Amino acid sequence: MSEHVYKQIELTGSSKTGVEDAVQNAIAKASKTLHNLHWFQVVDTRGYVEQGKVDYWQVTIKLGFRVDDTTSL
Amino acid sequence: MSEHVYKQIELTGSSKTGVEDAVQNAIAKASKTLHNLHWFQVVDTRGYVEQGKVDYWQVTIKLGFRVDDTTSL
Amino acid sequence: MSEHVYKQIELTGSSKTGVEDAVQNAIAKASKTLHNLHWFQVVDTRGYVEQGKVDYWQVTIKLGFRVDDTTSL
Amino acid sequence: MSEHVYKQIELTGSSKTGVEDAVQNAIAKASKTLHNLHWFQVVDTRGYVEQGKVDYWQVTIKLGFRVDDTTSL
Amino acid sequence: MSEHVYKQIELTGSSKTGVEDAVQNAIAKASKTLHNLHWFQVVDTRGYVEQGKVDYWQVTIKLGFRVDDTTSL
Amino acid sequence: MSEHVYKQIELTGSSKTGVEDAVQNAIAKASKTLHNLHWFQVVDTRGYVEQGKVDYWQVTIKLGFRVDDTTSL
Amino acid sequence: MSEHVYKQIELTGSSKTGVEDAVQNAIAKASKTLHNLHWFQVVDTRGYVEQGKVDYWQVTIKLGFRVDDTTSL
Amino acid sequence: MSEHVYKQIELTGSSKTGVEDAVQNAIAKASKTLHNLHWFQVVDTRGYVEQGKVDYWQVTIKLGFRVDDTTSL
Amino acid sequence: MSEHVYKQIELTGSSKTGVEDAVQNAIAKASKTLHNLHWFQVVDTRGYVEQGKVDYWQVTIKLGFRVDDTTSL
Amino acid sequence: MSEHVYKQIELTGSSKTGVEDAVQNAIAKASKTLHNLHWFQVVDTRGYVEQGKVDYWQVTIKLGFRVDDTTSL
Amino acid sequence: MSEHVYKQIELTGSSKTGVEDAVQNAIAKASKTLHNLHWFQVVDTRGYVEQGKVDYWQVTIKLGFRVDDTTSL
Amino acid sequence: MSEHVYKQIELTGSSKTGVEDAVQNAIAKASKTLHNLHWFQVVDTRGYVEQGKVDYWQVTIKLGFRVDDTTSL
Numbered sequence: 001m002s003e004h005v006y007k008q009i010e011l012t013g014s015s016k017t018g019v020e021d022a023v024q025n026a027i028a029k030a031s032k033t034l035h036n037l038h039w040f041q042v043v044d045t046r047g048y049v050e051q052g053k054v055d056y057w058q059v060t061i062k063l064g065f066r067v068d069d070t071t072s073l
Numbered sequence: 074m075s076e077h078v079y080k081q082i083e084l085t086g087s088s089k090t091g092v093e094d095a096v097q098n099a100i101a102k103a104s105k106t107l108h109n110l111h112w113f114q115v116v117d118t119r120g121y122v123e124q125g126k127v128d129y130w131q132v133t134i135k136l137g138f139r140v141d142d143t144t145s146l
Numbered sequence: 147m148s149e150h151v152y153k154q155i156e157l158t159g160s161s162k163t164g165v166e167d168a169v170q171n172a173i174a175k176a177s178k179t180l181h182n183l184h185w186f187q188v189v190d191t192r193g194y195v196e197q198g199k200v201d202y203w204q205v206t207i208k209l210g211f212r213v214d215d216t217t218s219l
Numbered sequence: 220m221s222e223h224v225y226k227q228i229e230l231t232g233s234s235k236t237g238v239e240d241a242v243q244n245a246i247a248k249a250s251k252t253l254h255n256l257h258w259f260q261v262v263d264t265r266g267y268v269e270q271g272k273v274d275y276w277q278v279t280i281k282l283g284f285r286v287d288d289t290t291s292l
Numbered sequence: 293m294s295e296h297v298y299k300q301i302e303l304t305g306s307s308k309t310g311v312e313d314a315v316q317n318a319i320a321k322a323s324k325t326l327h328n329l330h331w332f333q334v335v336d337t338r339g340y341v342e343q344g345k346v347d348y349w350q351v352t353i354k355l356g357f358r359v360d361d362t363t364s365l
Numbered sequence: 366m367s368e369h370v371y372k373q374i375e376l377t378g379s380s381k382t383g384v385e386d387a388v389q390n391a392i393a394k395a396s397k398t399l400h401n402l403h404w405f406q407v408v409d410t411r412g413y414v415e416q417g418k419v420d421y422w423q424v425t426i427k428l429g430f431r432v433d434d435t436t437s438l
Numbered sequence: 439m440s441e442h443v444y445k446q447i448e449l450t451g452s453s454k455t456g457v458e459d460a461v462q463n464a465i466a467k468a469s470k471t472l473h474n475l476h477w478f479q480v481v482d483t484r485g486y487v488e489q490g491k492v493d494y495w496q497v498t499i500k501l502g503f504r505v506d507d508t509t510s511l
Numbered sequence: 512m513s514e515h516v517y518k519q520i521e522l523t524g525s526s527k528t529g530v531e532d533a534v535q536n537a538i539a540k541a542s543k544t545l546h547n548l549h550w551f552q553v554v555d556t557r558g559y560v561e562q563g564k565v566d567y568w569q570v571t572i573k574l575g576f577r578v579d580d581t582t583s584l
Numbered sequence: 585m586s587e588h589v590y591k592q593i594e595l596t597g598s599s600k601t602g603v604e605d606a607v608q609n610a611i612a613k614a615s616k617t618l619h620n621l622h623w624f625q626v627v628d629t630r631g632y633v634e635q636g637k638v639d640y641w642q643v644t645i646k647l648g649f650r651v652d653d654t655t656s657l
Numbered sequence: 658m659s660e661h662v663y664k665q666i667e668l669t670g671s672s673k674t675g676v677e678d679a680v681q682n683a684i685a686k687a688s689k690t691l692h693n694l695h696w697f698q699v700v701d702t703r704g705y706v707e708q709g710k711v712d713y714w715q716v717t718i719k720l721g722f723r724v725d726d727t728t729s730l
Numbered sequence: 731m732s733e734h735v736y737k738q739i740e741l742t743g744s745s746k747t748g749v750e751d752a753v754q755n756a757i758a759k760a761s762k763t764l765h766n767l768h769w770f771q772v773v774d775t776r777g778y779v780e781q782g783k784v785d786y787w788q789v790t791i792k793l794g795f796r797v798d799d800t801t802s803l
Numbered sequence: 804m805s806e807h808v809y810k811q812i813e814l815t816g817s818s819k820t821g822v823e824d825a826v827q828n829a830i831a832k833a834s835k836t837l838h839n840l841h842w843f844q845v846v847d848t849r850g851y852v853e854q855g856k857v858d859y860w861q862v863t864i865k866l867g868f869r870v871d872d873t874t875s876l
Contacts, residue, residue, distance in 0.1 A: 005467040006450040008498070009438060012371040012429070018093040020164040023193070024200055029370040031198030033438050040200075042191040045115040047096070049136075052104030054097055054113075060373070063195075064450070072437065072510065073447060073471050078248040079231040081279070082365060085298040085356070091166040102297040106365050118188040120169070122209075125177030127170055127186075133300070137231070145291065145364065146228060146252050151540040152523040154571070155657060158590040158648070175589040179657050206592070210523070218583065218656065219520060219544050224321040225304040227352070237385040239675040242704070243711055250709030259711075261702040264407040266388070268428075271396030273389055273405075282706075283304070291364065292301060292325050310750040312529040315558070316565055323563030332565075334556040337772040339753070341793075344761030346754055346770075355560075374511060377444040377502070383677040394443040398511050410699040412680070414720075417688030419681055419697075425446070437510065456604040458821040461850070462857055469855030478857075480848040483626040485607070487647075490615030492608055492624075501852075516613040517596040519644070531748040534777070535784055542782030551784075553775040574779075575596070583656065584593060584617050602823040629845040631826070633866075636834030638827055638843075662832040663815040665863070666803060669736040669794070686735040690803050717738070721815070729802065729875065730812060730836050739876060742809040742867070759808040763876050790811070802875065 005067045006038065012060040019045060022059035036066040078140045079111065085133045092118060095132035109139035151213045152184065158206045165191060168205035182212040224286045225257065231279040238264060241278035255285035297359045298330065304352040311337060314351035328358035370432045371403065377425040384410060387424035401431035443505045444476065450498040457483060460497035474504035516578045517549065523571040530556060533570035547577035589651045590622065596644040603629060606643035620650035662724045663695065669717040676702060679716035693723035735797045736768065742790040749775060752789035766796040808870045809841065815863040822848060825862035839869035 013026025023040065031037055044060035067073065086099025096113065104110055117133035140146065159172025169186065177183055190206035213219065232245025242259065250256055263279040286292065305318025315332065323329055336352035359365065378391025388405065396402055409425035432438065451464025461478065469475055482498035505511065524537025534551065542548055555571035578584065597610025607624065615621055628644035651657065670683025680697065688694055701717035724730065743756025753770065761767055774790035797803065816829025826843065834840055847863035870876065 003452050003454075003463055003494075005452070005464050008448040008450070010373040010427075011432070011438075012373070014368050014370070016368075020200070020203075025368055026370050027195055027200060028198055029432055030438055031195075033436075037195040037198070039192060039194050046112060048112050049100055049104075049110040052101055052110065054093070054100060056368075057093075062448075067449070067467055071471075073449075073468055076233050076235075076244055076275075078233070078245050081229040081231070083300040083354075084359070084365075085300070087295050087297070089295075098295055099297050102359055103365055106363075119185060121185050122173055122177075122183040125174055125183065127166070127173060129295075130166075135229075140230070140248055144252075146230075146249055149525050149527075149536055149567075151525070151537050154521040154523070156592040156646075157651070157657075158592070160587050160589070162587075171587055172589050175651055176657055179655075202587075208521075213522070213540055217544075219522075219541055222306050222308075222317055222348075224306070224318050227302040227304070239711070239714075246706055246711060247709055250706075256706040256709070258703060258705050265404060267404050268392055268396075268402040271393055271402070273385070273392060276385075281302075286303070286321055290325075292303075292322055312565070312568075319560055319565060320563055323560075329560040329563070331557060331559050338769060340769050341757055341761075341767040344758055344767070346750070346757060349750075375446040375500075376505070376511075377446070379441050379443070381441075390441055391443050394505055395511055398509075411696060413696050414684055414688075414694040417685055417694070419677070419684060421441075422677075458857070458860075465852055465857060466855055469852075475852040475855070477849060477851050484623060486623050487611055487615075487621040490612055490621070492604070492611060495604075514598050514600075514609055514640075516598070516610050519594040519596070531784070531787075538779055538784060539782055542779075548779040548782070550776060550778050573594070578595070578613055582617075584595075584614055630842060632842050633830055633834075633840040636831055636840070638823070638830060641823075660817050660819075660828055660859075662817070662829050665813040665815070667738040667792075668797070668803075669738070671733050671735070673733075682733055683735050686797055687803055690801075713733075719813075724814070724832055728836075730814075730833055740811040740865075741870070741876075742811070744806050744808070746806075755806055756808050759870055760876055763874075786806075 006064045007067050007071070007073065008062045008064045010043070010060060010062055012058055015057050018057055019059055022057045023061055026059070026061055027063065030063055034065050036068065037063065038066060039064045079137045080140050080144070080146060081135045081137045083116070083133060083135055085131055088130050091130055092132055095130045096134055099132070099134055100136065103136055107138050109141065110136065111139060112137045152210045153213050153217070153219060154208045154210045156189070156206060156208055158204055161203050164203055165205055168203045169207055172205070172207055173209065176209055180211050182214065183209065184212060185210045225283045226286050226290070226292060227281045227283045229262070229279060229281055231277055234276050237276055238278055241276045242280055245278070245280055246282065249282055253284050255287065256282065257285060258283045298356045299359050299363070299365065300354045300356045302335070302352060302354055304350050307349050310349055311351055314349045315353055318351070318353055319355065322355055326357050328360065329355065330358060331356045371429045372432050372436070372438060373427045373429045375408070375425060375427055377423050380422050383422055384424055387422045388426055391424070391426055392428065395428055399430050401433065402428065403431060404429045444502045445505050445509070445511065446500045446502045448481070448498060448500055450496050453495050456495055457497055460495045461499055464497070464499055465501065468501055472503050474506065475501065476504060477502045517575045518578050518582070518584060519573045519575045521554070521571060521573055523569055526568050529568055530570055533568045534572055537570070537572055538574065541574055545576050547579065548574065549577060550575045590648045591651050591655070591657060592646045592648045594627070594644060594646055596642055599641050602641055603643055606641045607645055610643070610645055611647065614647055618649050620652065621647065622650060623648045663721045664724050664728070664730060665719045665721045667700070667717060667719055669715050672714050675714055676716055679714045680718055683716070683718055684720065687720055691722050693725065694720065695723060696721045736794045737797050737801070737803065738792045738794045740773070740790060740792055742788050745787050748787055749789055752787045753791055756789070756791055757793065760793055764795050766798065767793065768796060769794045809867045810870050810874070810876065811865045811867045813846070813863060813865055815861055818860050821860055822862055825860045826864055829862070829864055830866065833866055837868050839871065840866065841869060842867045
């Protein structure tokens with residue numbers, strides 16, 4: 001078990017709602033093509049402003065997944 | 074379009090509710106005197122504690138806006 | 147007043163719900179044995195993924211409290 | 220001389236041409252309303268891509284200037 | 293109280309004497325035009341040398357103040 | 366529009382000429398196999414020396430692109 | 439030669455033995471599907487504890503490889 | 512000798528006077544309950560402002576001490 | 585399970601032998617008084633030199649453990 | 658070959674022209690007294706302003722060279 | 731003037747008295763063998779503790795000086 | 804004793820074997836021309852890859868030594 005290898009990729013998710021939803025959107029998109037998703041770390045939280053309000057949030061995560069024999073690196 | 078100049082200022086917003094609301098409060102205040110607000114980046118998330126609970130959140134953002142001929146730098 | 151001494155410790159709280167709840171869980175646990183809790187700073191936001199969704203959030207904070215004569219450092 | 224006070228502000232300049240031109244554009248804009256500009260430090264270099272080429276560069280600087288009695292902080 | 297908004301600006305104070313005096317000089321200058329000064333953080337400590345001695349100290353601080361309705365951002 | 370997901374990859378481009386050309390070389394190579402290239406950030410600038418001159422520049426960028434249904438993550 | 443383009447990916451290797459072995463495990467896994475592996479940099483060293491001992495090491499590296507015409511970015 | 516284990520804790524000391532005195536206050540408080548204090552590192556220097564002057568300094572240190580058989584970690 | 589709270593402390597272990605042994609020494613000492621040790625992260629690697637050789641290694645780790653009802657924070 | 662030892666020194670070069678020329682000036686000066694210059698990394702990019710224009714650029718590099726038996730460290 | 735080249739070296743000065751004196755001690759020592767000393771930046775402030783008091787301060791600076799034709803790099 | 808001045812230089816050692824050996828190689832080389840070597844800190848760990856294996860390790864250290872009257876800075 002201890003000799004697993006993991007890869008981390010960097011994704012940015014967006015949301016009208018907030019930080020948690022932006023992270024969830026990025027993970028949902030990734031889970032369509034990647035298996036073995038394991039953990040994430042928030043590395044940047046930004047957003048865009050329209051008319052004195054946050055228009056949408058953009059949260060960048062590192063997303064880690066276990067590399068198996070079918071993983072294309 | 075590409076030769077726009079932007080300024081970033083650093084503001085801290087507060088909220089009883091959470092991170093997103095604290096950011097929104099800072100942006101709402103800034104939009105009263107600044108035009109062309111464009112984006113923000115969260116640079117610090119803190120808060121104060123009372124009786125074993127978060128009393129309020131304090132979130133510091135860099136807030137970017139386009140400089141035009143009427144902007145006082 | 148100005149000669150108070152504060153200690154900061156590093157805790158990680160978890161939550162199914164989101165960032166604010168994970169912070170609150172860490173503070174609630176700390177308040178059972180520590181007095182004079184004063185402020186916190188978020189230093190890391192992570193989480194675990196199950197089946198294409200965030201399973202739970204893990205938020206690490208520095209938690210500051212005033213040292214008094216009964217505090218064991 | 221040694222008791223001068225300086226303020227630093229953060230500006231982002233843009234250019235189709237490159238890093239030096241983007242910096243120069245930010246400084247030129249600032250010099251219209253600020254006096255005593257003294258030094259700058261590059262803190263971020265970014266850009267946008269169109270059709271496989273850099274479309275324009277965006278360089279963020281800290282720009283320092285001496286505060287005198289007429290400076291609005 | 294918790295919904296106050298704060299702005300931080302970056303100033304560099306100078307002094308022949310030392311770190312504390314350079315900080316005090318920057319704050320004294322700022323207090324001439326800014327109200328509600330609240331806190332500061334030292335972000336850089338430098339100086340210039342003449343004839344084998346420190347000629348003067350230059351200390352850069354972030355200086356935070358509460359934004360009220362008369363504050364020009 | 367706000368729910369787009371972006372991926373960032375890290376590339377190093379080289380050039381005999383300078384920083385801008387090294388960035389452009391990395392982007393040109395990436396645009397052969399990636400669509401929707403959007404922005405970049407310079408994260409490291411290095412180079413090699415031969416006979417007292419810069420022989421070539423090596424500039425590392427993060428390159429961001431929008432993830433669509435055909436993107437292999 | 440100077441116009442080569444390199445990509446860096448981030449991998450975490452594990453080992454019961456130690457730092458060097460964890461790095462080697464990550465590289466061995468990557469070399470099964472990637473060509474032109476060139477260099478690595480250690481960016482994080484962690485591990486898990488069981489019964490008062492390190493159970494296994496987890497070392498995260500950036501791994502750089504030259505991009506050629508057959509590389510899927 | 513070489514197999515000693517040290518613990519570092521993070522304390523913030525305050526002083527009306529300046530940086531050195533704030534550090535000394537934190538160390539004096541710690542020495543009441545901790546033995547084997549060995550070294551410190553300044554990690555943050557802040558302060559509060561009243562009426563255009565520094566009201567008090569707050570200096571955060573990491574304080575290292577040797578762990579012996581009676582140390583409660 | 586997801587609502588566990590963890591504490592991280594910072595320890596420095598020493599060893600004549602090398603990095604892994606210094607980490608193991610710190611963990612062995614901690615396990616005498618702390619339960620539920622879970623993970624560590626290396627945050628600094630240093631050492632002392634005698635007669636042109638490394639005399640001993642000093643490795644600083646953050647050591648994380650689960651807080652339960654008997655944990656003194 | 659693999660047991661070479663390298664030293665890095667930190668130099669700041671200046672130029673009226675731009676970043677690349679400032680780096681080249683630092684390397685040219687170093688190559689008068691140092692052999693085996695190998696690589697550099699840009700660690701700071703600054704400059705001075707006169708009359709609304711960049712007067713000259715100051716770029717700080719780490720410059721690496723192989724240590725041989727005649728090198729004075 | 732703008733084409734000067736500067737070198738920065740890293741020195742640690744010590745003092746029983748405080749930060750400013752430790753810096754001054756490092757500069758005084760350097761000025762015995764180096765000419766053209768120009769500026770310094772404080773990069774680390776540490777110290778050692780004896781009997782509940784700071785025994786001496788250790789302040790690390792980068793010290794910059796202009797390289798002329800007689801400078802041994 | 805407390806008024807000693809130390810200099811830190813940055814060296815990179817290489818080794819086929821691993822991290823500890825690369826550090827030892829750098830220190831052994833330095834000890835041929837420098838006296839009073841005192842401590843080191845690892846600041847970067849890299850390596851080169853050949854045929855799916857680490858070919859050699861490159862570890863960069865800051866190496867500190869006491870400055871005496873015969874030290875050429």
